[in-house]
Amino acid sequence: MISVKGLYKQFDKLEVLKGLDLEIERGKVIVLIGPSGSGKTTFLRCLNVLETPTKGVISIDDETLDFSNPISNKRVASFRRQTGMVFQSYNLFPHMTALENVMEGPVTVKKESKDVVRQRAEALLNKVGLGDKLDYYPFQLSGGQQQRVGIARALAMDPKVMLFDEPTSALDPELVGEVLKVMKDLANEGMTMVVVTHEMRFAKEAADEVLFLDQGVIVERGKPEQIFSNPKEARTKQFLSLIE
């Protein structure tokens, strides 16, 4: 479903991604782990073209972007609509209620009818356990609740793949579980997901495959059992020994 070929990303002189190749099947949950600065966030942002890769080809289903050639904004926008992104810092609109935050994309970007969108948004907020908080503003919600609104907001656009960029790392420890539970439920429903996280428990329990990234290359990839209990590469072993 997702194919990445020869992906490079450079910021000025700093080459952050050095030729990544990857295929992701529909319905799979891929967890990216690796040291700080290894390029995980950059990779995720390239997948939805929040960063423009320097070189490479990315496909989601039948939409393909080849970054060796100029690409129109329209094609980028269409490509990006296939993905939903959840950020570390929630990025909710502070002046809108939970419900309005979830409705915003479908109404303004997709021009869908408000009545239809409202029903879907309510259902999504129910699904993430916030059916009783529809009219709350972000400042009235805990971090974990805000992040669940963030997930509902991304889902409201009906994406084919959900991208999570360290979704729990800004949360107090006692709030991490409620967000991971929503993510696990999504995974169990068959959503295709690419997740950057430091939550190794989530990786062990929910990932179909774990990718270890270091210095802009995929050093090792495999089933979580294999990566965590029997890593092949010295760099993976060293990283895991530091975090476990």
Ligand code: ADP
């Ligand atoms: P990770 O998510 O693995 O911690 P990042 O993808 O955030 O790594 O960053 C990889 C490297 O790219 C870091 O050295 C970081 O400083 C650099 N970097 C990320 N974004 C930018 C940017 N917009 N401009 C310049 N350098 C950046």
